[in-house]
Amino acid sequence: MAYMGTSGGDPNRFGTEAFYASLGRAFVAMCAVVPVLFVIEAFDVWLSAGFDLAAGIIPRRIDGLDGVFFAPFLHHGFDHLYSNSVPLILLGTFVLAAGVRRFLYSTLVIILVSGLGVWFAGAPNTVVVGASGVVFGYLGLVLMRGIVERTWWNLGVVLLVGLLYGWQLVGILPTDALISWQGHLFGFVGGVLAAILFRRRRDYDPYDPDPLTMP
Template sequence: MSYPETREDAAARFGTEAFYASLGRAFVAMCALIPVLFLIEALDIAIGRGRLDMAGGIIPHRLDGLDGVIFSPFLHASWDHLYGNAVPLILVGTFVLAAGTRRFIWSTLLIMLISGLGVWFIGDPDSVVVGASGVIFGYLGLLFARGFVERSWWNLGVAAFIGLLYWYQLYNVLPTDQPISWQGHLLGLIGGVIAAILFRRRPSRGAPALPDPTTPTLTDF
């Protein structure tokens, strides 16, 4: 018995019209997120440099800094910090989101949780950690692991390409004397790998093909 291809299956297959449409929508959505981050940074400057960072950043080992697990990815220490994260966030975020909105949301939350809680537990207690870098490294780890988990050369190729573009940043997952949260980067990367395994796409058999062309086909949105 043959089964029709679901919308999700078509969007995951490189070269299909659904694939390119999904990629385009994801790119627009990620581009729309960046102005929000710039508005937040402008607000931080308007009310006093660093006030939002202190209020919403991760402060390791302190209960009043635990809410930063949720808020810190939306905050940045400076314009340069934000500029450095904006382009890679669009790139990796587009390919992660193109694979499905629900998987994107759950994967992002898991990456934020693992990266943020990890920083809170093992980070420098005299620091305030902000920035989307942990999420970016998480997306990169997710794409790379998804290539193996789902046997997708497309995801593997994308991760390798982005890794080549930003190879110099990969060293930031190792301990350093610079004011960089390598813990957040490393744990974000690990969180992305875990997300790729937990939220992997399972081939859908769809609904049986029916002889009546007027009968709607069930799909998984």
């Protein structure tokens, strides 16, 4: 029986035409997401809207709990956003290329684990915003996915990110009072958890563009 589009090969196998096509679409999508973050930051800065205080995570305060969902879309100025943009596009591309559903479910888990971790363990009387928890979550996800799914190209991506941004990986440790290391650490943990929860099923159909294992 012939399958439509089989000539491209397995979209989850490195080196196939389908793999590069999926990667290209994911890259374009992530490049479209980041400008949205810049628009939000522009409104916040130019209109003095106070989004950070209104929708950031305020540890152990009920009125700061909604920031778990909103904080990843906010930043402390454009410099903060610039520092997150490139790794977000790079890692997000590889996470999204593995399937839209897996990307959405994994991102939700990372946001919840990272945000709640900050809310419970963050420094009191602080407001935490930024997508860096998601960035570290994607890093943990790609690393663990390479292990549980035995896809060496995922581990190669982690090595590449380590070479490019290794100096930033210390953000997972409490080295700077101005950096929410809790968000980075719990984001990484959330990514590892998501990779296990939403791993590719062993008997997946190579022509299913979005293989997913649910517990």
